[in-house]
Amino acid sequence: MxxxxxxxxxxxxxxxxxxxxxxxxxxxxxxxxxETVNVYSIWPENWARPMFEEFEKATGVKVNFVRFSSxxxxxxxxxxxxxxxxxxxxxxxxxxxxxxxxxxxFESYKPPSFAVLPARFKQADGQWxxxxxxxxxxxxxxxxxxxxxxxxxxxxxxxxxxxxxxMLQMADARTSGTAVTRIFSILEVNGRDENKAFDYMKKLxxxxxxxxKSGGGGTLPVGLGQAGGGIFFIVDALDTKAKGYDVSISFxxxxxxxxxxxxxxxxxxxNPELGKKLIxxxxxxxxxNQFAKYKVNFVPAHPDVKIxxxxxxxxxxxxxxxxxxxxxxxxxKRIVDRWVAEVLNP
Amino acid sequence: xxxxxxxxxxPALLIAVxxxxxxxALFVVYPLTMLFARILTDHGAFTTTGIVAxxxxxxxxxxxxxxxxLALLVGGWGTALGFLFAFTATRARLPRTLLWAIDAxxxxxxxxxxxxxxxxxxxxxxxxxxxxxxxxGLKGVTVYGLASTLASEVLTYFPIAYLTLxxxxxxxxxxxxxMASSLGASRxxxxxxxxxxxCIPGLANAFLLLFAASLADFATPLILAGNQFPVLPTQAYxxxxxxxxxxxxxxxxxxxxxxxxxxxxxxxYWVSRRFYVTxxxxxxxxxxxxxxxxxxxxxxLAACACVALVIVYFYALLLxxxxxxxxxxxxxxxLQHYRVIFTxxxxxxxxxxxxxxxxMPLGGFYGVLLGYLVTKRAFIGRRTMELVSMINYALPxxxxxxxxxxAFNDPPIELSGTALIIIACYxxxxxxxxxxxxxxxLQQIDKSLEEASQGLGxxxxxxxxxxxxxxxxxxFFAGLGVVFIRxxxxxxxxxxxxxxxxxxxTVKILENITELSLxxxxxxxxxxxxIVFVVIALVGRVLRLFHAPGAxxxxxxxxx
Numbered sequence: 001m002x003x004x005x006x007x008x009x010x011x012x013x014x015x016x017x018x019x020x021x022x023x024x025x026x027x028x029x030x031x032x033x034x035e036t037v038n039v040y041s042i043w044p045e046n047w048a049r050p051m052f053e054e055f056e057k058a059t060g061v062k063v064n065f066v067r068f069s070s071x072x073x074x075x076x077x078x079x080x081x082x083x084x085x086x087x088x089x090x091x092x093x094x095x096x097x098x099x100x101x102x103x104x105x106f107e108s109y110k111p112p113s114f115a116v117l118p119a120r121f122k123q124a125d126g127q128w129x130x131x132x133x134x135x136x137x138x139x140x141x142x143x144x145x146x147x148x149x150x151x152x153x154x155x156x157x158x159x160x161x162x163x164x165x166x167m168l169q170m171a172d173a174r175t176s177g178t179a180v181t182r183i184f185s186i187l188e189v190n191g192r193d194e195n196k197a198f199d200y201m202k203k204l205x206x207x208x209x210x211x212x213k214s215g216g217g218g219t220l221p222v223g224l225g226q227a228g229g230g231i232f233f234i235v236d237a238l239d240t241k242a243k244g245y246d247v248s249i250s251f252x253x254x255x256x257x258x259x260x261x262x263x264x265x266x267x268x269x270x271n272p273e274l275g276k277k278l279i280x281x282x283x284x285x286x287x288x289n290q291f292a293k294y295k296v297n298f299v300p301a302h303p304d305v306k307i308x309x310x311x312x313x314x315x316x317x318x319x320x321x322x323x324x325x326x327x328x329x330x331x332x333k334r335i336v337d338r339w340v341a342e343v344l345n346p
Numbered sequence: 347x348x349x350x351x352x353x354x355x356x357p358a359l360l361i362a363v364x365x366x367x368x369x370x371a372l373f374v375v376y377p378l379t380m381l382f383a384r385i386l387t388d389h390g391a392f393t394t395t396g397i398v399a400x401x402x403x404x405x406x407x408x409x410x411x412x413x414x415x416l417a418l419l420v421g422g423w424g425t426a427l428g429f430l431f432a433f434t435a436t437r438a439r440l441p442r443t444l445l446w447a448i449d450a451x452x453x454x455x456x457x458x459x460x461x462x463x464x465x466x467x468x469x470x471x472x473x474x475x476x477x478x479x480x481x482x483g484l485k486g487v488t489v490y491g492l493a494s495t496l497a498s499e500v501l502t503y504f505p506i507a508y509l510t511l512x513x514x515x516x517x518x519x520x521x522x523x524x525m526a527s528s529l530g531a532s533r534x535x536x537x538x539x540x541x542x543x544x545c546i547p548g549l550a551n552a553f554l555l556l557f558a559a560s561l562a563d564f565a566t567p568l569i570l571a572g573n574q575f576p577v578l579p580t581q582a583y584x585x586x587x588x589x590x591x592x593x594x595x596x597x598x599x600x601x602x603x604x605x606x607x608x609x610x611x612x613x614x615y616w617v618s619r620r621f622y623v624t625x626x627x628x629x630x631x632x633x634x635x636x637x638x639x640x641x642x643x644x645x646x647l648a649a650c651a652c653v654a655l656v657i658v659y660f661y662a663l664l665l666x667x668x669x670x671x672x673x674x675x676x677x678x679x680x681l682q683h684y685r686v687i688f689t690x691x692x693x694x695x696x697x698x699x700x701x702x703x704x705x706m707p708l709g710g711f712y713g714v715l716l717g718y719l720v721t722k723r724a725f726i727g728r729r730t731m732e733l734v735s736m737i738n739y740a741l742p743x744x745x746x747x748x749x750x751x752x753a754f755n756d757p758p759i760e761l762s763g764t765a766l767i768i769i770a771c772y773x774x775x776x777x778x779x780x781x782x783x784x785x786x787x788l789q790q791i792d793k794s795l796e797e798a799s800q801g802l803g804x805x806x807x808x809x810x811x812x813x814x815x816x817x818x819x820x821x822f823f824a825g826l827g828v829v830f831i832r833x834x835x836x837x838x839x840x841x842x843x844x845x846x847x848x849x850x851x852t853v854k855i856l857e858n859i860t861e862l863s864l865x866x867x868x869x870x871x872x873x874x875x876x877i878v879f880v881v882i883a884l885v886g887r888v889l890r891l892f893h894a895p896g897a898x899x900x901x902x903x904x905x906x
Contacts, residue, residue: 044857064846065846066845066846066849068841071587071588072587072841072842074587075586075748075842076842079592079748079751079752079755079842082756083755083757083760085762085846086846166488167473172573172584175587175588209490210490210572210573213568213588221468223674223675224474224674224675225473225674226475243672243675244671245672245675340405344573345405
């Protein structure tokens with residue numbers, strides 16, 4: 001009575017054939033061209049793609065890349081540690097690279113520019129070097145400002161004003177380098193007096209509608225007026241403006257921090273020489289001179305590259321200070337934990 | 347009944363069971379074991395310190411209870427809404443066109459990429475939302491939290507309940523309702539004591555599927571839950587991608603397995619005690635039972651129409667966003683976004699279609715085969731097989747993705763960077779929908795029906811072809827449809843599986859959203875919706891040719 005029916009036998013056979021077909025069709029790893037370097041880019045595609053095309057033009061080496069957010073990119077590189085799929089991790093805040101060093105992901109390499117880069121733009125052993133710098137800014141919605149009779153905020157204390165209640169969006173320190181840079185900026189303007197800095201952040205809390213997962217997560221809501229304003233990296237803010245959203249960019253008179261963007265060679269890379277070639281190029285004026293042409297609003301890291309005039313205009317008069325890597329590195333975890341306990345979930 | 351050791355009399359069954367176990371071992375057990383090994387070891391040494399710290403953290407514990415609460419609510423509301431729609435569609439004697447319209451509206455959330463409902467929610471109900479601010483003039487509204495996450499997930503997932511319940515309701519022999527009525531029961535009493543009890547396996551299945559879907563969903567809470575209502579899948583994702591803590595994140599996700607399995611077992615034993623055979627093969631063909639009073643009919647229709655309108659409004663907004671320069675800033679008409687997706691995005695479109703085309707039939711066969719074997723065949727480890735097959739479905743996608751990445755990156759089984767790894771992920775993650783549908787459908791069939799056929803001299807294969815097959819075809823196509831749809835729309839697992847060689851539309855959408863390119867994201871989403879509708883319509887056309895008499899019209903299942 002329980003003889004297996006015909007359909008099941010035929011079905012299994014079809015299933016097996018299909019499985020086999022899929023396996024043989026896709027199973028083989030596609031052959032790669034000899035002169036191709038594989039890259040995970042943390043920079044969005046619309047900034048990374050023109051850079052890589054210029055690189056190919058200059059060197060004849062093709063860049064095969066996929067874009068991931070910094071956390072996803074790092075999680076992948078960690079998972080692929082024993083058998084790396086890419087040669088270079090490109091772009092993204094240096095904190096991501098610091099976390100990668102702890103996991104032993106990178107190969108030390110000092111490109112020719114290494115010697116001329118300021119200390120905060122390189123890891124001492126050459127595990128990463130900086131390719132750009134990215135200051136924080138205040139970005140506010142023009143219509144929101146007008147409706148509430150406000151001027152663009154020019155001081156950290158301006159953000160405490162009642163009209164901002166429940167109208168700010170900024171990044172969550174558990175997930176975003178933008179947020180960590182912001183918190184260390186607040187510490188810095190308060191003379192590293194932690195209690196004073198945390199008092200300020202607690203006062204700011206009721207005005208924050210949402211702490212977003214990613215650094216740029218709040219830019220669209222601010223652009224659309226869902227939120228009145230927030231604190232973002234300048235590239236994200238200028239990009240919002242370029243998209244046509246009516247936003248205002250301003251700086252606090254007390255000063256605000258900036259964070260570098262890095263590049264690193266993956267340990268065990270299949271094409272280390274090509275990877276090094278890309279690092280040489282990206283850390284030199286050869287790439288960073290292209291920022292202006294493609295409207296990539298990063299501040300160049302290499303001292304010989306001039307800042308693009310319109311970007312320089314935005315930055316004019318702004319008080320910007322680098323975050324002390326040593327101080328931040330030593331206190332980061334403790335400060336973030338305190339932020340979670342006292343500010344995020346009091 | 348058949349022997350516990352199947353091989354003796356039935357080699358085909360033996361082969362099928364072994365093949366399925368081999369596949370489950372390779373694509374479910376092995377990756378999770380590898381992930382587990384990675385969680386519990388640190389540079390080769392056994393450790394639990396990081397995990398204990400994460401699991402005892404009071405915020406994570408709160409997130410755990412939040413997840414359960416959300417999943418229960420989504421399961422309950424989603425099942426209720428799905429039942430409302432399924433009941434209306436099968437009992438309200440709607441004209442074909444209206445039925446088609448309801449089907450299409452209901453299927454929209456199911457076929458659209460992640461984030462779409464969530465983003466439409468913010469656009470409509472945020473502090474400057476179209477509804478809250480521009481229509482109602484409210485100020486200082488907070489959209490983030492339980493209410494909006496719940497609403498968005500219910501709207502996204504209730505179609506699963508609809509798809510599970512509709513064929514069941516349609517399959518209930520209306521003579522039984524008619525008999526109850528002629529014995530003097532009121533319509534309400536018939537509904538309460540006949541219709542609903544007969545639907546219990548379906549309701550339980552729907553609840554289980556929704557509960558699991560909500561438990562695993564991270565895209566919606568990522569956008570809508572805000573800071574006051576953290577849930578576990580999002581926390582796990584953040585632990586991995588934000589704090590770079592793979593171990594802690596994976597441990598958090600494993601916690602989710604506990605409620606998922608608990609609900610599954612509960613449902614299994616609770617449901618199996620009910621009697622629900624209605625397809626007896628006896629006395630069909632009388633006038634169908636008129637189960638609705640006119641006033642009730644109108645009320646049901648109005649309720650369905652309201653929900654359908656909300657859905658249609660959300661998607662109209664999406665369509666609008668895809669043809670204006672920048673939603674909210676510049677509303678000039680443009681086709682630029684479509685030009686972008688068909689040039690820069692063409693590779694992703696092609697890759698997605700190829701992968702979906704392979705995953706769809708494989709997932710469909712897998713679901714029916716496994717579902718049939720565990721319901722109608724006796725063999726050792728039957729329950730275990732069913733349980734194991736549900737694991738990849740119940741786990742949050744992030745974890746499945748990471749587990750696959752870890753397991754298949756290194757030899758002996760090196761699949762990273764291939765399309766096969768994505769196909770396997772889809773088949774074993776979304777095939778279970780087909781399994782559940784098959785199980786639910788087969789539980790409706792009385793053994794006497796098969797016995798009668800054989801008693802009348804039909805061979806077992808004829809019985810199968812003529813009796814059982816038509817009855818499980820709807821489940822097969824439900825499984826097929828879901829795998830295809832998910833292949834076009836899933837993101838949480840596959841974001842870790844896309845590679846330099848194989849890219850996906852959904853990953854492009856996420857990327858566009860992070861780059862503030864709402865236009866291309868909307869255009870991609872519209873494209874996905876269109877492709878899925880076209881493919882499903884084509885499948886429906888083909889199916890109509892094979893339409894077996896007496897079966898649930900399979901095409902209606904898929905909204906055509």
